[in-house]
Amino acid sequence: MIWKRKDLLGIEDITQEEIEHILAEAQKTPEPVLVGKSVALLFFEPSTRTHTSFDLAAKRLGATVTGVPIAQSSVQKGESFLDTLKTLEAMGVNLFVVRHGESGILHPVAPQLQASVINAGDGAHEHPTQALLDFYTILQHKGKFKGLKVVIVGDILHSRVARSNVWGLLRLGAQVTLCGPATLVPKEASEWGVEVSYNLEKALQGADVINVLRLQLERQKESLIPSLAEYAKLYGLDAQNLSLAKPDCLVLHPGPMNRGVEISSEVADGSQSAILEQVKNGVAIRMAVLRLLLSSRSKNEESRGRLKKAKA
Amino acid sequence: MTKNGRKILIKGGRILDPSQNLDRALDLLIEGDRIQDLKPNIPAPVKTTELEVWEAKGLWVLPGLIDMHVHLREPGRETDETIASGTRAAASGGVTSVVSMPNTEPPIDSATLIRFVLEKAKKEAVVNVFPSGCVTKGQKGEELAEMGLMAEAGAIAFTDDGKPVMNAQVMRRALEYSKSLGFPVLDHCEDAHLSGQGVMNEGVVSSRMGVRGIPTESETLMALRDISLAELTGGRLHIAHVSCAGTVEAVRQAKRRGVRVTAETCPHYFALTEESLVSFNANFKMNPPLRRDSDVEAVREGLRDGTLDAIATDHAPHSPSRKEMGLEAAPFGVIGLETLLPLTLTTLVHSKVLTPLEMVRCVSTHPAKLLGLKMKGGLRVGMDADITLVDPNREKILTDRFESKSKNSPFVGWKLKGFPVGTIVGGKVVYKDGMLV
Structure with a gap:
């Protein structure tokens, strides 16, 4: 199948075929296919294993990883959640990994971003990876x-x-x-x-x-x-x-x-x-998801770029 | 007698006045701020220089709508709404009178603050504003506020709306005390402990979403408690924003027993269900929350059989930045003044749940009666010239362009049928053909 989804917000939204595709992808040997991509980790709740797991997964694929320290960030100064993400996006972040204490916090926000979004746990709602x-x-x-x-x-x-x-x-x-x-x-x-x-x-x-x-x-x-x-x-x-x-x-x-x-x-x-x-499989799954979301997007962007050139 | 010679002749409209059980085409003449005449074929008066003739064939002519549950947010939250913007929203929604809620910042719990609202309204409001005052000081639910002094200053009712009065003894005293003043207590029925940190209706939808629920029992238990206290004290209880079948039934039984209880519901409770929340869009978040299909049916039946007396909006403006905080963190409430009529016409009247006269009873005649506004809620000669003209067949898709300072409506994008085309307040045209005057 061809992966088309920009975000992974929950398991409820995705099909059986998509689940099986991710599981198959997780078996692949990691290669640095995400060199030049920027991943930001935003954890509004404390986490050791999920945070580290995403961090290692993204690095193994060659992406640059930025951990955003929430406690010292502008979130504490009252900036809205959407503004925080848009600001980081403007700095060139290609994918957000977000953990938040509120159920569904990402659902209205993700469609307003160009960047991909992975839900790393939202309230009592979903933790898809x-x-x-x-x-x-x-x-x-x-x-x-x-x-x-x-x-x-x-x-x-x-x-x-x-x-x-x-x-x-x-x-x-x-x-x-x-x-x-x-x-x-x-x-x-x-x-x-x-x-x-x-x-x-x-x-x-x-x-x-x-x-x-x-x-x-x-x-x-x-x-x-x-x-x-x-x-x-x-x-x-x-x-x-x-x-x-x-x-x-x-x-x-x-x-x-x-x-x-x-x-x-x-x-x-x-x-x-x-x-x-x-815990070990967590890294493999997160690599699979990062790869699917980001490489499918880069393909889309490339083809869009080609289209533009062809028109010019 | 009139203050000036200004006259408006509304010709050929369908007059809908439940106060005289009238539903027929007549002419209506306004002189100054009063209704001067109501009969077939009123000739245009010749001697007056200032005469406006309004051809109303095909339109409905209603006693002006009275929305007894409106948050104008002033003082304290002027970025969300002001007395000026809120009453502009009312005028463009065909609403000629609003009861403003006192849960402002600070809460309106003194005669001084009632006077502040009335003075502001005198200068800036385009429709009538009747302020309500708090039941308890600071809306804390502990000590009675100075209801007598607030009544003298012009308060029309008392409520801690937004919060329940959790202490039964305090509520008992409030019902007794307001009885001696002759005013109703407008009751936000909710058991705060049972609601906890709930966000939406407790049910299968909230359970799947992982969002904390508010059971219908939270509302119904408090309604039952306060009905019992009204029975004990003989006080006048008005239950605000009824959202569920249990409360409708509680009010129905109480009325049968002769308890002095009235009740209102809001358009969102007969037009929407909890299913809307699956989008995690906070514009569907209000308190009480949207309920199940069976509750929507019960609310409609309650309106049809007269258990529910009034339709109010619970117009609760919140600026977009507050509603964008996420479903759980965003505040409760939706705006409603500009959608009250089209929603009621589309979902209740055109679908034959209510007759046009029954609808007018709910949005004008009953509210006037239970608030003691003797000169409003009808179109009899001599009454206040507060009039709403409606085109029952105009169809429109709702956009997010509102007169309200806020845009938190769950109905943007809905195609509705039946819109106000004219609003007259005290003999003055304030809204005509889609434009505020």
């Missing part, structure tokens, strides 16, 4: 998606990882079960095309993949869970309840982990865990 690296990891282990039972455990309500995973997995033909206490699973989730379970033992039965979400520790203060200890007891993944899943069940976690809360160390470091592979 995380989902893609999860899919890539699942594919490497299982070789397919159709018919797989994928259980996502934890704070679904606030999770952009969960949402991006759900839209993509359903499109790829997997069955998805969401599991957590009812305060952390939106009551409308049953209308998403997934199964909902409030009982981890039941949810795990027959699972091919378990994706364990990070529990934000502040949820306790918001009266969403009574205590971390209770959460760990009822919804923490450990060797005992993992044994209820299929023997070759794959364990994923987007990180960073709260060991002993949502996942036991035994499972996190165990033979079924693919957590470090996920």
Whole structure:
């Protein structure tokens, strides 16, 4: 297929074919095809792994990477989000990688920019590259998606990882079960095309993949869970309840982990865990996405340039 | 008696006046600021030098629209709207009177500030401005504001609109106290705890978008509480911007029991649903939020069966820079003065939910009655010459050119049918054929 999209804002917007194309692209050996391109990383929320992953991915492809220090930037001086991006675009940025605490912040803005935009996590909305690296990891282990039972455990309500995973997995033909206490699973989730379970033992039965979400520790203060200890007891993944899943069940976690809360160390470091592979695959997926968004654009620009010359 | 000899003769228009149950073609003569005559074939008076004849065949002639829920933003937020710009928007929307909301900066909670609005309006407004004052000092929900002094200065109603009065004891006192003054409390019904940091209606759409929701129960629970308090106190409660089926039903039941409660809704609640939010466009963000199809149906039914008394706009201007902050950070509210009539005509009257007379009841006669404006809301001889002329068949696609200083309308690009073509306030033509006069 020919990649046409300028931006990657979410998995909900893209087709099965596009997802598969990105996964195929991720297998290619990196070459410095983005020399002369400028990538800006704008992280309005703290991040270590996603930030570093994008940074390394862009550099391996030969692009120049600029991290924009938000804390000292004009954003703090009240500049609007769109103005910030337009200003950076005027300096020659070709692609923005943006993480922001607000759901959907990029959707009205991206069409107003020439530059490409990758959503590196927006509020509780989407985190498309995380989902893609999860899919890539699942594919490497299982070789397919159709018919797989994928259980996502934890704070679904606030999770952009969960949402991006759900839209993509359903499109790829997997069955998805969401599991957590009812305060952390939106009551409308049953209308998403997934199964909902409030009982981890039941949810795990027959699972091919378990994706364990990070529990934000502040949820306790918001009266969403009574205590971390209770959460760990009822919804923490450990060797005992993992044994209820299929023997070759794959364990994923987007990180960073709260060991002993949502996942036991035994499972996190165990033979079924693919957590470090996920991190490795993250770089490959981000290179694939950067390459697709930027090289398709440079082709477009070139052809436009040729057209202009031909007319002249 | 007239102050001057200025006369306007509106000829052959379809007179729609629910106050006398009138729906027929008649001539209407204005002299000075009053309606002088209303009958078939009024001859043009010969002795007057100043006579304007308005051929109104094919047009509807309504008692001027009264929008009882308008944010004029002055004082404090003059970049979003002013008394001058907001009333220009009203005039071009066929609205002849507005009730201004007091959640300005600072909030209008004293007689001095009521006087400020009235004096500003006297100088700069092109339509009638009736200010409402805060229920509580500083709109904090703690202590009663000086409602009596504000009433003396010219306040027409009391409200903490934009915020609920969360303390039931304070709301009880407000209903009692305003009862003794003879004014209604305009109630922003919302349980602030239940709404939390919500942004849009809680439902499958918000759950998919990962956006925090506001359940309909947040509105309905507070409506039920305040209906109970109105029952307890005998105070006059008017529920603002009803958005959902539960609240419509709560008001319906209360009215059946004889509680002194009235209610309004806004065009966006009968024209739009939560689905519009999937674009993450903050011009669809208002409070209460857009709800489901079934709520839209319930609101329409509430208007049809008279449960909902009035249609108001909750005109809430915000400058583009504020609305561009993203769906979650952007403030709540949409403008509405210039789209009130076309939306109501298109979605309710042309589609036969309301008859033309029922519509006029909602946008003029009822608001006049529940605000105690005895000389407005009808076209009887001797009443104020506040008149709106409407071309029910004019079709237009809405652009973002508004008289309002703000452009935060969710209806830009909509093709609508039925627009105001003339606005007369106190016998003076302020808007004619697409132009402010």
